[in-house]
Amino acid sequence: MGERVFLGVDLGGTNTKFALVREGGEVLESNAIPTKAMRKPEEVAHDIAQEVERLLQIAREQERDIPALGIGIPGRIDWEEGICYLLPNFPNKWHQVPIRRWLEEETGLPVGVINDVRAITLAEKRFGAGRDVESMAMVAIGTGVGGGIVLNGELVIGQHGSAGELGHITVEAGGTECGCGNRGCLEAYATGPAMVAAAIRAVVQQNDTVIRDIVEGDLNRVTTKVVSQAVEAGDRVAIEIIQRIGEYIGQAVANVYVTIDPELIVIGGGVSRAGEPLLESIRKGIKKRLYMVPWENVRLVRAELDMDAGTIGTATWAKERFDKGLIG
Numbered sequence: 001m002g003e004r005v006f007l008g009v010d011l012g013g014t015n016t017k018f019a020l021v022r023e024g025g026e027v028l029e030s031n032a033i034p035t036k037a038m039r040k041p042e043e044v045a046h047d048i049a050q051e052v053e054r055l056l057q058i059a060r061e062q063e064r065d066i067p068a069l070g071i072g073i074p075g076r077i078d079w080e081e082g083i084c085y086l087l088p089n090f091p092n093k094w095h096q097v098p099i100r101r102w103l104e105e106e107t108g109l110p111v112g113v114i115n116d117v118r119a120i121t122l123a124e125k126r127f128g129a130g131r132d133v134e135s136m137a138m139v140a141i142g143t144g145v146g147g148g149i150v151l152n153g154e155l156v157i158g159q160h161g162s163a164g165e166l167g168h169i170t171v172e173a174g175g176t177e178c179g180c181g182n183r184g185c186l187e188a189y190a191t192g193p194a195m196v197a198a199a200i201r202a203v204v205q206q207n208d209t210v211i212r213d214i215v216e217g218d219l220n221r222v223t224t225k226v227v228s229q230a231v232e233a234g235d236r237v238a239i240e241i242i243q244r245i246g247e248y249i250g251q252a253v254a255n256v257y258v259t260i261d262p263e264l265i266v267i268g269g270g271v272s273r274a275g276e277p278l279l280e281s282i283r284k285g286i287k288k289r290l291y292m293v294p295w296e297n298v299r300l301v302r303a304e305l306d307m308d309a310g311t312i313g314t315a316t317w318a319k320e321r322f323d324k325g326l327i328g
């Protein structure tokens, strides 16, 4: 029998990513296919199984052995049974979709199912920013705000798989409505779309900002990258937007400190590429709220694994579930 490798799948609203991952976290082969999420879940799952089959073929040709695959789901799941309950960013929401059973039947492999950001957290713990710590919390800021918690070197799942849903910490009592049904969740304030909306508002309100110049007056061209560019150019309006978001994240992170007192906070997701100004504003936000932990011991860093974190994490989840005899 050849080297063991695990297959990681990261289901996204736009693209689904795949990778063959070595036990040490190294990606051997990767690919992405369009999810076309407007279709029936059965059709999406079938496409995933087909791409899995293609990668299995490649692994077989290289005389590698694939014991299991892992899939990351952007939403609420029953992680043990592998059933999707709610994928908020998918047009048909995937209520009661038995993704684990479908993929096991079609690929013949044992399947481990995990929330997508919990998978990223696991990858950062094993191979990235958190590899030297026993406890950490991850905040991933993108289209939504995801999170994950590691204690005693292991991912914390919780009774319902909801441990680490840091995007749904309330940061503004009675505030803006959140997709989860609550009001004032972090996710209602600190996402990429929230950043873009604030930037568009500033331009429309005739504020003095270089954002208008960067997009040549075309509001459709405002992205998080544009806001980051404006921050780099020292634009006061863009800096204020980043500071407000950082303050909300900092407030949530302060709550995490008094709950689990971790060694490390890892900030990931597309919006984290706004870089040091965002991190600095998060640090300020934490400092404003945190009195129970010595401030000099707060360690806040950016995620290290970037684009491959999702597939490395799901492959690692599959490996760990498989080795413990929990799948297969």
Ligand SMILES: [Zn+2]
Residues within 6 Å of the ligand: 167, 168, 178, 179, 180, 181, 182, 185, 187
């Ligand atoms: Zn919420």
